[in-house]
Every structure is written in structure tokens, then in C-alpha cells.
Amino acid sequence: MPDAKDATCPAHAPADHPKIPREKVGILLANLGTPDNYGYWAMRRYLNEFLSDQRVIDYPAWKWQPILQLIVLTKRPFTSGAAYKSIWNEAANESPLMTITKDQTHALRTTLTEAYGDRVMVDYCMRYGNPSTRSKVRAMVDAGCTKILFFPLYPHYAGATTATANDQFFRALMKETWQPTARVVDPYFEEPLYIEALAQSVEQAYAKIPERPDILLCSYHGVPERYLMEGDPYHCQCQKTTRLLKERLGWADTEIKTTFQSKFGPEEWLKPYTVEEVARLARDEGKKKIAVCAPAFSADCIETLEEINEEIKESFEHAGGEQFTYVPCLNDNPAHIAALTKVIKDNLGGWLE
Numbered sequence: 001m002p003d004a005k006d007a008t009c010p011a012h013a014p015a016d017h018p019k020i021p022r023e024k025v026g027i028l029l030a031n032l033g034t035p036d037n038y039g040y041w042a043m044r045r046y047l048n049e050f051l052s053d054q055r056v057i058d059y060p061a062w063k064w065q066p067i068l069q070l071i072v073l074t075k076r077p078f079t080s081g082a083a084y085k086s087i088w089n090e091a092a093n094e095s096p097l098m099t100i101t102k103d104q105t106h107a108l109r110t111t112l113t114e115a116y117g118d119r120v121m122v123d124y125c126m127r128y129g130n131p132s133t134r135s136k137v138r139a140m141v142d143a144g145c146t147k148i149l150f151f152p153l154y155p156h157y158a159g160a161t162t163a164t165a166n167d168q169f170f171r172a173l174m175k176e177t178w179q180p181t182a183r184v185v186d187p188y189f190e191e192p193l194y195i196e197a198l199a200q201s202v203e204q205a206y207a208k209i210p211e212r213p214d215i216l217l218c219s220y221h222g223v224p225e226r227y228l229m230e231g232d233p234y235h236c237q238c239q240k241t242t243r244l245l246k247e248r249l250g251w252a253d254t255e256i257k258t259t260f261q262s263k264f265g266p267e268e269w270l271k272p273y274t275v276e277e278v279a280r281l282a283r284d285e286g287k288k289k290i291a292v293c294a295p296a297f298s299a300d301c302i303e304t305l306e307e308i309n310e311e312i313k314e315s316f317e318h319a320g321g322e323q324f325t326y327v328p329c330l331n332d333n334p335a336h337i338a339a340l341t342k343v344i345k346d347n348l349g350g351w352l353e
């Protein structure tokens with residue numbers, strides 16, 4: 001039978017002993033996932049997996065599945081597919097979320113290898129679609145990772161994001177014969193280096209535009225209001241992020257505001273809705289120059305590049321808005337990579353000393 005002694009001294013293992021690679025610590029980054037392409041069937045497969053997750057849409061399956069299969073999945077793959085097509089990275093034939101996640105992984109592999117050498121293995125997986133969480137946990141165990149730090153790349157905790165990513169990680173561990181020791185990373189919205197990276201991204205964007213915007217909207221992905229009432233801390237963590245950003249920038253309350261986007265279905269979601277708020281600001285408050293940033297997204301994706309920078313921008317301009325500035329996500333900015341590296345090192349405590 002394999003044991004720890006054999007693992008550290010493979011030379012002494014008997015010839016018929018299973019091969020045991022050198023022990024490593026795996027750092028597995030996780031993002032939401034993205035379709036393999038923007039055609040109908042790939043979109044349908046992706047949306048079906050995503051929207052069947054009861055952490056995302058919590059209606060009982062007997063009620064939701066007929067609506068999903070017969071109504072939502074006959075129309076939405078076309079509309080969402082067209083939206084993905086408008087932002088697709090044609091050169092790499094993948095969505096921007098995939099390209100940016102790869103870039104972040106590459107940058108973090110560099111900083112963490114500098115710190116720990118080949119005792120760490122850094123990779124990424126997706127909650128929905130490819131590469132799957134299961135396949136990457138398997139590959140890490142195969143490569144000798146006896147410990148895995150799982151890092152969902154969401155600054156804020158939400159059942160619909162962090163918790164479901166963790167669920168999938170633990171499901172993958174259930175299949176392992178020799179299960180690695182596992183940890184999951186805390187939400188990092190209060191990490192000073194993350195707030196610093198956000199502030200720098202706003203300052204850099206503002207430095208490039210001729211006229212200072214009247215207001216900055218921090219537009220977070222929404223969730224149904226009911227989730228907040230049922231105890232999900234996401235809303236409060238978003239509000240706190242805006243406050244910390246405001247304090248770091250040294251701005252007045254009137255210069256920055258929290259809003260929520262991407263409403264789905266008939267229920268009330270967290271408010272104010274970004275798409276309505278930008279129009280109201282332009283029309284009723286005479287705020288003709290606005291900027292929008294998206295602190296809940298660690299990487300630019302359909303929700304920022306298409307929804308904010310196309311749909312929400314159009315709503316603002318239609319209501320008389322004149323200058324719309326989108327502040328890109330932190331992506332693989334050095335300040336973001338420094339923040340993520342710090343969060344990882346803090347969560348590795350005791351594993352690599």
C-alpha cells in the first residue's frame with residue numbers, strides 16, 4: 001500500500017509499488033465558466049449546466065426545469081450567443097473570461113514559483129464547462145499535490161458563486177482515493193491591496209479622460225433580493241467595498257454609488273439596477289458624465305464588456321448622457337496580481353514553511 005514514507009523516498013518503494021510523485025501544494029484558481037463557443041448548442045450546454053444549479057436559481061427542480069428546458073433554453077442561447085459573439089476573442093477562439101483567467105494563472109504561477117519554487121503547482125478550473133474542476137483536481141493529485149488550496153476568484157462571498165464553486169471542489173475530492181488536504185480561500189473584498197488595485201484602476205482611467213465624471217457607479221452583479229433576506233452576505237460585502245474604495249480615493253459620498261446589474265427573471269433583484277440608474281442620473285439629475293467600474297468581477301467578461309460597455313452605455317446615452325467611461329476589471333494588472341498573491345500567501349499559512 002502507498003504511504004507517506006514511500007512518497008518522500010520513492011527509491012525505497014518496492015518495484016511493484018504504485019508510482020508516487022514528489023509532494024507538492026496545489027493552488028487551484030476557479031472562475032465561473034464560459035461557453036466553448038457562441039453557437040446554439042455550446043451556449044445551450046453551458047446555460048443548461050449553469051442555470052440548473054440550485055445555488056444559482058433555487059426554485060424546486062419540478063417547477064424550474066420545465067421552464068428552463070422548454071422556454072429559457074429555446075431562446076436565450078441565441079440572444080446570449082449574439083452577445084458573446086460581439087466580444088469573442090477570435091484570435092484565440094475563446095471568450096475574454098477564458099483568456100484573462102489564463103493570463104492571471106500565468107502571472108500567479110510566476111509570483112508563486114518565485115516564492116516557493118517547484119513545491120507549488122498553480123492552475124485554473126471553471127465551475128461550469130471546461131476545464132472542469134474535477135479534471136484539474138485529478139491532474140493535481142496525479143502530479144503529487146497532497147494539499148490543495150482552492151481559490152474561487154470572487155472578491156465577495158455569494159451562494160451563487162463562491163459556495164457553488166466550493167461545492168464542486170468538494171464533489172471532486174469525493175472521487176479521490178487518497179484525498180489531498182484541502183482549504184478554500186476566504187472572500188477578499190477587505191484586503192487593502194485589492195482596494196488599492198481598484199483605486200489605482202479608477203485613477204488610471206480618470207487620468208485618460210478629458211473631463212472628470214460627475215459620478216462613479218460601482219456596478220456589482222445582482223442576485224435576487226430574497227437571497228439577501230435569507231442570509232447571503234453578498235449585498236453587505238458589496239456596499240462595504242464601495243465605502244472602502246471611496247475612503248481610499250478620498251471622495252465625497254455624492255461622487256460614488258453602488259448599483260447592481262444583470263437582473264434575470266421576474267423576481268425583484270438587488271437595487272438600484274445599473275441600467276435604470278444611469279438613465280435616471282442623466283435624465284433627472286443632469287449627470288451627463290459618468291464612469292462605471294465592476295468590482296465583483298475579477299476578470300472582464302460578457303457582463304462587463306457587453307452588458308456594461310454596450311447595453312448600459314446605450315441606456316445612458318439614450319437618456320441624454322454624454323460621456324460614458326468604463327473602468328476595466330483588474331484582470332492581470334500587476335496591482336491585482338500582487339493582491340491575489342498576498343491573499344494566497346496568507347491562506348497558505350503553515351503549508352510551505
Ligand SMILES: C=CC1=C(C)c2cc3[nH]c(cc4nc(cc5[nH]c(cc1n2)c(C)c5CCC(=O)O)C(CCC(=O)O)=C4C)c(C)c3C=C
Nearest residue numbers: 032033034056080097158160161221223264296301302303
Ligand atoms: C440567473 C441567475 C444568476 C445569478 C444569481 C448570478 C449571479 C452571479 N454571477 C456572477 C458572475 C458572472 N455571471 C456571468 C454570466 C451570467 N450570469 C447569469 C445568471 C446569474 N448570475 C447568466 C445567465 C450568465 C450568462 C450570460 C447571459 O446569458 O447573460 C459571468 C460571465 C461569464 C462569461 O463567460 O463571460 C460572470 C463572471 C456573480 C459575481 C454573481 C453573484 C454574486
Ligand SMILES: [Fe+2]
Nearest residue numbers: 032221262303
Ligand atoms: Fe451571473
Ligand SMILES: [Fe+2]
Nearest residue numbers: 235236237239
Ligand atoms: Fe446589506
